[in-house]
Ligand code: VG1
């Protein structure tokens with residue numbers, strides 16, 4: 014029987030760029046997770062008897078919150094819950110299950126690339142029936158509801174055994190524990206030429222995939238080692254751990270340091286890749302080369318037709334605003350529309366649903382397509398492998414040819430993590446106030462041509478999103494973007510995105526840091542980064 018539990022609201026349940034992310038200790042407060050889950054259910058309509066998908070990246074608290082959600086789903090009238098074995102579902106796999114099973118929606122438990130463990134981070138995100146993150150309208154409604162919630166519904170009963178496949182009943186609701194990998198692996202086989210990739214690998218092409226002790230381990234083992242025949246040991250750190258082995262499952266130069274060492278070392282494999290906590294990000298490396306996510310998006314878009322799933326060509330390309338313009342060059346050359354959206358995958362959903370774009374990407378190591386409604390780490394790895402299997406060239410050669418055709422967007426993101434919130438907000442508000450005065454000011458030889466704050470008008474549903482980042486465009490095409498992260502759990506993270514374009518006839522083989530040194534100096538001169546943050550350099554450069 015359903016129990017109604019009296020509760021009081023928490024003031025801090027505002028979803029950020031990708032769901033509600035907080036310290037585990039915050040989620041462990043009595044009723045905290047329940048309040049948020051009920052706030053989600055309270056803003057949904059007509060879900061009674063429908064299916065809810067539940068799963069997460071396996072981090073600390075994953076299993077506990079899954080049991081809570083199952084009980085609450087039963088009490089709220091869902092007909093069925095589909096949950097991944099062991100509580101595991103990568104974010105893209107969850108998106109696929111929602112779509113494939115015609116589910117009403119899903120709750121994905123993850124704090125993505127943030128660390129896990131009792132003193133680290135946890136998160137809950139609601140995805141709608143198209144498999145994608147709830148749009149801003151809905152996350153705003155969830156937040157509004159969370160501020161006034163005074164009760165939630167649950168049922169009593171034993172925990173569901175998450176480690177056994179099969180069905181059980183809970184208070185009139187069916188709970189199915191499903192294989193988290195099977196449907197996803199099948200989808201990848203439909204999109205890519207597994208035969209060609211298998212042949213490439215059989216010819217000695219070597220791969221190193223770092224699953225970072227996070228959710229992609231079982232997916233990568235099944236797909237790369239079992240189905241594609243890569244030798245054992247291709248997947249490293251392949252067992253998901255609740256604390257990710259004490260490391261940050263963030264595929265970048267700092268946290269995937271070992272992979273970088275391997276790929277720039279003497280016996281480097283031909284191809285290196287990594288994914289993040291929940292499996293939606295990808296890091297791509299070749300022997301002696303790191304492909305920036307913005308370049309990877311462009312290269313994938315330019316070559317996607319080589320994979321069976323995209324042989325008919327692309328409908329369009331979308332990228333988040335801070336992502337470099339490399340994809341724009343490809344779109345232009347191929348005669349495709351290019352959409353520029355705010356940061357966060359939720360803004361791609363409408364474009365994908367409306368059939369306006371096929372491929373989307375973000376500078377933060379997120380790439381994906383219309384096969385699901387989330388970014389997808391292994392998908393990007395497999396598309397790269399499919400392209401490599403057809404072209405039979407090195408990653409380095411493919412990128413050199415790409416730049417020779419389209420020119421090169423030198424690009425870097427400088428993150429200042431754990432900055433004092435008041436100082437970070439002051440930096441942004443001062444810069445915002447200064448925007449009208451910046452054009453034609455020259456600093457370090459660079460002249461500001463335009464300065465504005467990005468806002469987005471969704472071409473599909475007409476919704477408007479404001480305050481999406483401060484942009485400075487310079488004469489000659491260079492650009493600096495400033496924004497504050499919406500995924501952190503302590504302090505503020507200031508992100509500064511630097512970009513400079515060199516045409517096909519220009520210098521294409523500079524070190525990125527050297528190519529962007531002037532812009533970094535300009536960013537500080539204009540925004541006072543050192544002055545406000547008290548830091549003499551970024552925490553992470555990606
Ligand atoms: C960051 C990235 C953004 C990404 C988001 C979620 O957001 O910049 O591009 O969509 O994380 O990715 P923010 O607000 O911190 O800049 V994930 O892999 O954390 O779900």
Ligand code: CO
Pocket residue numbers: 125126289290291292293294
């Ligand atoms: Co992620």
